[in-house]
Amino acid sequence: MKLIIAIVHDEDAHALVKKLTANDFGVTKLASTGGFLKSGNTTLIIGTPKERVEVATKIIEETCRTRKEITTTTSLMGDNSVMGMPLEISVGGATVFVVDVEDYIKL
Amino acid sequence: MKLIIAIVHDEDAHALVKKLTANDFGVTKLASTGGFLKSGNTTLIIGTPKERVEVATKIIEETCRTRKEITTTTSLMGDNSVMGMPLEISVGGATVFVVDVEDYIKL
Amino acid sequence: MKLIIAIVHDEDAHALVKKLTANDFGVTKLASTGGFLKSGNTTLIIGTPKERVEVATKIIEETCRTRKEITTTTSLMGDNSVMGMPLEISVGGATVFVVDVEDYIKL
Ligand code: NI
Ligand code: NI
Ligand code: NI
Numbered sequence: 001m002k003l004i005i006a007i008v009h010d011e012d013a014h015a016l017v018k019k020l021t022a023n024d025f026g027v028t029k030l031a032s033t034g035g036f037l038k039s040g041n042t043t044l045i046i047g048t049p050k051e052r053v054e055v056a057t058k059i060i061e062e063t064c065r066t067r068k069e070i071t072t073t074t075s076l077m078g079d080n081s082v083m084g085m086p087l088e089i090s091v092g093g094a095t096v097f098v099v100d101v102e103d104y105i106k107l
Numbered sequence: 108m109k110l111i112i113a114i115v116h117d118e119d120a121h122a123l124v125k126k127l128t129a130n131d132f133g134v135t136k137l138a139s140t141g142g143f144l145k146s147g148n149t150t151l152i153i154g155t156p157k158e159r160v161e162v163a164t165k166i167i168e169e170t171c172r173t174r175k176e177i178t179t180t181t182s183l184m185g186d187n188s189v190m191g192m193p194l195e196i197s198v199g200g201a202t203v204f205v206v207d208v209e210d211y212i213k214l
Numbered sequence: 215m216k217l218i219i220a221i222v223h224d225e226d227a228h229a230l231v232k233k234l235t236a237n238d239f240g241v242t243k244l245a246s247t248g249g250f251l252k253s254g255n256t257t258l259i260i261g262t263p264k265e266r267v268e269v270a271t272k273i274i275e276e277t278c279r280t281r282k283e284i285t286t287t288t289s290l291m292g293d294n295s296v297m298g299m300p301l302e303i304s305v306g307g308a309t310v311f312v313v314d315v316e317d318y319i320k321l
Contacts, residue, residue: 103205
């Protein structure tokens with residue numbers, strides 16, 4: 001048995017829990033925030049047989065990988081018109097730890 | 108030293124923390140919720156010497172085992188009377204992981 | 215890779231996260247409370263290469279060690295004056311677990 005501790009961004013947490021649960025993984029969601037000047041992280045605890053660790057980490061990678069998204073900033077121009085500027089931002093990302101479990105009890 | 112991570116139902120958490128503390132276990136309570144469509148779980152972190160792991164897991168088993176409870180549903184009848192129907196539900200249950208601790212520091 | 219789980223008092227958590235982050239440690243803050251009749255704890259998860267575990271635990275020790283502080287209690291006297299009494303209290307303290315990480319993924 002292994003314990004996977006995954007720290008993911010809030011925006012990916014819901015989709016990740018849904019996919020892991022659909023694939024028969026038991027998932028527990030802990031509220032968390034990142035360190036200094038960072039916020040909006042969710043920590044998930046996933047218990048899984050050793051044989052299925054790769055399936056879980058692949059789902060995490062597909063759902064939470066860092067990717068570019070285009071957002072639009074708006075600026076007020078001199079003639080009072082508003083100009084939208086596309087801005088590429090980086091979203092997603094995750095930190096995943098796999099830890100060995102010596103004993104596992106399911107009541 | 109071992110680390111016990113116990114995910115229990117909210118309704119059992121208070122009694123469990125009380126019993127573990129009365130038995131000299133150090134317990135930390137993390138807020139948590141279950142996965143998709145589940146809610147109301149509490150995650151406990153318990154640090155314990157190797158020799159006392161069985162004592163702790165026995166307390167968890169006694170306090171959190173899945174058991175049947177009778178609840179009463181009420182239905183409005185055709186003559187406007189209310190009928191109570193006993194309904195057997197399953198409560199409790201827990202998921203417990205025991206993890207080895209390489210270093211332990213108590214300040 | 216190692217995982218450090220540090221349970222510290224709320225009053226030390228902010229300074230600790232700041233120092234660990236300034237020393238390039240990735241820190242995730244979980245909300246937590248202590249066991250029966252205790253409250254006000256914060257649980258931190260710190261991922262670190264094996265070689266830097268001692269640096270992290272030294273920072274935790276310096277920031278969270280148990281120390282005496284003088285607080286002032288106020289009592290109402292018979293002549294309606296208020297008397298301040300210095301009271302020495304113990305603050306700080308931490309519980310730290312170091313756990314081995316089998317696999318580590320940073321997305
Ligand atoms: Ni991030
Ligand atoms: Ni349950
Ligand atoms: Ni304390």
